[in-house]
Amino acid sequence: MTWKSILDSIHRLLAPAVVACLTCGRMGNRSTQVHGICPDCYKGIPWIRQPRCCICGRHIGCPDCTRINGYERFFECNRSAVAYKPMMREWLGQYKYRGNERYSELLVMMLGKAYVSMRNEHRQTKVAPPWTIDVITCVPVSTIRLEERGFNQAEVLAIELAELMRLPFARMLLRERHTDKQSFKSRSERIRDMQNVFSGDQNIINIAHNILQTRQRSLGNAPLRILVIDDIYTTGSTINACACVLKEIGKVIGYPVEVFSLTWARS
Numbered sequence: 001m002t003w004k005s006i007l008d009s010i011h012r013l014l015a016p017a018v019v020a021c022l023t024c025g026r027m028g029n030r031s032t033q034v035h036g037i038c039p040d041c042y043k044g045i046p047w048i049r050q051p052r053c054c055i056c057g058r059h060i061g062c063p064d065c066t067r068i069n070g071y072e073r074f075f076e077c078n079r080s081a082v083a084y085k086p087m088m089r090e091w092l093g094q095y096k097y098r099g100n101e102r103y104s105e106l107l108v109m110m111l112g113k114a115y116v117s118m119r120n121e122h123r124q125t126k127v128a129p130p131w132t133i134d135v136i137t138c139v140p141v142s143t144i145r146l147e148e149r150g151f152n153q154a155e156v157l158a159i160e161l162a163e164l165m166r167l168p169f170a171r172m173l174l175r176e177r178h179t180d181k182q183s184f185k186s187r188s189e190r191i192r193d194m195q196n197v198f199s200g201d202q203n204i205i206n207i208a209h210n211i212l213q214t215r216q217r218s219l220g221n222a223p224l225r226i227l228v229i230d231d232i233y234t235t236g237s238t239i240n241a242c243a244c245v246l247k248e249i250g251k252v253i254g255y256p257v258e259v260f261s262l263t264w265a266r267s
């Protein structure tokens with residue numbers, strides 16, 4: 001137990017039984033709250049339970065992944081916890097731009113649920129060894145963005161998800177250059193923009209070797225599976241650029257690598 005967790009428990013004991021919902025601010029009974037939010041807010045979460053597109057995990061019909069004039073895809077598939085609806089935009093804004101750290105627990109809980117469904121989905125086909133992720137990593141941000149925001153929102157989510165799921169976390173990617181805000185760009189502009197943005201961390205090969213050495217023998221020669229975490233999936237160009245670099249590891253170490261992605265929201 002860390003000092004922080006001890007202090008947190010004391011704080012909980014001393015705090016009044018009536019607390020405000022983290023997201024809507026309404027006062028309510030502590031016992032009716034789920035991860036700090038009231039039942040109404042919890043009910044309003046637009047979970048993606050059945051993705052319509054099995055590649056990008058989109059909840060609505062998806063032209064992107066079937067397009068022939070698209071690009072080569074380096075990742076196996078993406079899954080997202082929720083659809084990027086206005087309420088989710090507000091929650092992400094609180095966490096990412098206003099630095100409201102109390103949201104991280106809520107967001108990680110949601111990612112954890114999405115990870116479990118992703119795992120269940122992949123384990124439906126009962127082939128041995130069962131599908132599992134070897135290492136969790138995240139989309140890196142540029143130094144400029146890091147200074148501006150003070151933290152890499154994707155890295156915090158990835159580290160906490162790894163802890164929750166008892167999986168290893170490693171920084172595997174670097175961002176070579178800063179890209180302008182992606183939100184105002186067309187799909188093809190984004191894809192062009194993302195070329196050569198990422199590179200592998202200098203330790204990336206050692207990391208891969210270590211994972212292969214320590215993984216259980218029961219996994220046989222299953223591919224090395226890497227899960228990339230980001231807050232939001234829009235066109236997939238960011239994830240794909242990361243996956244392109246990660247797939248290169250496979251060529252260097254002479255072992256198959258599969259890249260999956262888990263994002264908090266799918267826009």
Ligand SMILES: [Zn+2]
Nearest residue numbers: 021024038041
């Ligand atoms: Zn609420």
Ligand SMILES: [Zn+2]
Nearest residue numbers: 053056062065
């Ligand atoms: Zn799709």
